[in-house]
Amino acid sequence: MSDLLRVATAGSVDDGKSTLIGRLLHDSKNVFADQFDAVEAASRRRGLDAADLALLTDGLRAEREQGITIDVAYRYFATPRRTFVLADTPGHVQYTRNMVTGASTADVAVVLVDARHGLVEQSHRHAAVAALLGVGHVVLAVNKMDLVDFSEEVYDRIVADFDVLADELGIRSVTAIPVSALHGDNIVEPSENLSWYAGQTLLEHLETVPVPPRGGQVGARFPVQLVIRPRSAEHPDYRAYAGRVAAGVLRVGDEVVVLPSGRKSRIAGIDTHDGSLDEAATGRSVAVRLEDDVDVARGDLLAAAPDAPEPVRQLTGRVCVLAERQVRAGDRFRLRAGTREVRAIVGSVADRLDVTTLKREDADALELNDIGDVTLRLAEPVAVDPYALSRGTGSFLLIDEATGATVAAGMVEQPPAV
Template sequence: MSTTAGAGHAAEALAATSLLRFATAGSVDDGKSTLVGRLLHDSKSVLSDQLEAVSRASQARGQEAPDLALLTDGLRAEREQGITIDVAYRYFATPRRRFILADTPGHVQYTRNMVTGASTAELAVVLVDARNGVVEQTRRHAAVAALLRVPHVVLAVNKMDLVGYAEDVFAAIADEFSRYATSLGVPEVTAVPISALEGDNVVAPSAHMDWYSGPTVLEHLETVPVTHDPTDDPARFPVQYVIRPQSAEHPDYRGYAGQLASGVLRVGDRVTVHPSGRSSTVAALDVLGRPVDVAWAPQSITVRLADDLDISRGDLLAPADASVRPSQDLTATVCHLHDRPLRPGDRVLLKHTTRTVKALVKEIPSRLTLADLSQHPEPGELAANDIGRVVLRTAEPLPVDAYTDSRRTGSFLLIDPADGSTLTAGMAGGAFADADAPAAEAPDGDWDF
């Protein structure tokens, strides 16, 4: 077999493997970056020049062995402080699965970064120092995972080498965390005792913990079922771009391009355009410039309709029989991301899928205390990293799904209209929102909607 043919078969095999998006979280010094570095190193996902650079940096810091944490703590300022500040994304693969990893920071003041990293994750790895057990930040990370509807959680009890690999220490931590996570509604918790520094139960089974018969961290990542298939959800197609080629070959071509957020579209399907409410039939579907009879999420496609409708960027195509109810009133759970507080009366831009509209913050009914899940009523504002409920009024109706039904079309961003900076990440309804909250009254002022 030629080298080219062999590479082609390898590429086909890699493309056929499933993809898992997962995030890591833990308190400061629990060993997240070391765990990620160990995963990359022991799964042979590190290039030789990267490993050499880490070895040199470790020696410069007086360390004899390579500090695998430096494989993810790539920013110089972070290395000097010994902490992870930003979300570090890493891409790697094994013969069984491809991975997109978001290594999130552990500091309390960077809760917003965990929200960013875990927002698209299908699994969260929460680290706990075996010497400290479940602490407040552990509960905070579990609550964020529950809030974002992450379907799988792995509890990695790290630094087992520092507690003599004691089974009773691991069992007590696993029991406490599992009970707390279950109370939050986390559907599945898998606990694994590890030593990221020594490599125990990260990629290879540990020789020091024969009492543990479960999977290693990597084995679980490779085999956990990616339970949610976006094609199982009702079709949602946010229009990103209208294609009108000016050519003699296609004088009447009008296509609507974008990424199919969920579900399946077929030629002949009856669809409704939101928020206008007008309906038509799918006349043709194009994928990569070629006609197809069916398309499924998350493919990027072009949709052509049988009728000439007024459709532009930001409109949403959904099945004609779908229960989509565009509204200008929105109650949501949000995580505030900006250093400038969010207050009632703030005028913002709301970005939902491909549509951006003006919006007004009508109320902030409560702020969530993640440590015990208590609600602080009428906080007056949300500061950076705060999670709370907001009531919004938008200038135009938006077809927003409940976040519990769709993480893609149930989420949105609030943006500063002055400088375009992202203020807040929102989830319509949300795990801790009050579904019976009253609708907002129409606001006064120059943004009259």
């Protein structure tokens, strides 16, 4: 999976996110002829002389009519060097939850800034959300350089301001690129208008930026999704546990512990539809066989024995509210972590986070799009890692028990105490 890069774009309204992605798709020859014909026809209906490439990503009718991005639009494309998943996320504060969704799996965040306006409040918010979600690398795309006469001085001032912000947020890896998405300057091909810039184009950078390790900083983690027991004449004694490796690498012969029970065994085999493997890396879907006949069920976690997390019945997490329902102390939910679901009660709401300033404010409840810290009491033990160490086993959902709707997405904020 090293050739796959997940990219999330973010920026203020009218900064040109959708146009940038449309230009990237078009100029890299990843747009079908009929798609482009449809965009040209829609552009003519709007009275435009040229194709509005933003329409390649603004798929919802409401988005097309308002000229803004509301939902998260995913686009897939490939070059000879790499395959990409692009998430065009909303810019407005009222769609913070959508940006959290789009950036939660991203390896790289592209933050667009209008060269005419420099950093604005939403620029701070988008950088802060990227930092909160542990996105490993940020690209600062200073867009609309054509509207400031391709000024190097304007570009340098914006880059200096963003460097200060990145330092405050703890973002360690930032690359700045001056672009004009509307005209294609520095998107796929180098721009003669930006001859003072000696760096890579946006596509060149995305093709070559190292993919951050997706396994996190913990040992192997394997949430069990299904117990496989065919009980057939051909395989009378076959028993395996299917799922996707959430972190680290599983290897035949490694010692693992089954959580929350604490029973230990070793990996006897790793099976796939195409045959057996000696090891399986993060993101690989496999069936794992164990040497011992231990009790393993859906919702259990197979973890590398040397650094297995301690199952807990209380944790502290930072949550983003995704539904039009308050989250307050005493509320009951079902908590889903990996493949495990348990009943949970909100013990307390500690505060609400201002994602623009990163200051914490006192709060009794969290509303739609709010991000804040909560404590949760669990009816049964759950094995989790801090989100900073492992996205795969450090995230969770809070689900409405009555409707089954997802109310909030959370990140385990600290090593939980037993």
